[in-house]
Amino acid sequence: DIQMTQSPSSLSASVGDRVTITCRASQGISNSLAWYQQKPGKAPKLLLYAASRLKSGVPSRFSGSGSGTDYTLTISSLQPEDFATYYCQQYYSTPQTFGQGTKVEIK
């Protein structure tokens, strides 16, 4: 199975900050990476796929990059509604595996 390691596990940031979350795969995944946002008590929501493609309707302050084994999610200017937990997921091979999550909290 491909292991996904996210960092940091949590971070504190202020509205307007630029935030970056990283995700490392245990082997190359050829950009087969998705990012999800989850708020407490709610189901996850897809933000990006193919490492950098924004799902329709997702604000452009969210962006993704990376290749091979290393990927990043960037929020260019954190908004109040962005405080949540973010997960990466590789879909290069089954079982699809998730990172352990990054909780973005208000500073």
Place this chain on the structure above:
Amino acid sequence: EVQLVESGGGLLQPGGSLRLSCAASGFTFSSYAMSWVRQAPGKGLGWVSKISNSGGTTYYADSVKGRFTISRDNSKNTLYLQMNSLRAEDTAVYYCAKASDYGDFFDYWGQGTLVTVSS
């Protein structure tokens, strides 16, 4: 509008059985693979099982292989998860999730149903 509505969760004792359902609407159900993903209380997401659009191919996480069975009824637009020999570590919110047109990630999720295994 795509909708996925899970049902069937509850409280049961170790060793028990339960069947979860996921009613789908707003898309051509028979065209998409579907998965179950779970989340233990306070923990991260864990993929459980996947079924092809026709139902002919299934996959399972090692932790549930031999105990859980995924199935679907395309005439009823419904996904199922039969859970047998339940353990305390199966306690989680179970989400059904729809595969995307662009890859084996999930573009829509249900609201989840809670399964609690406790004596």
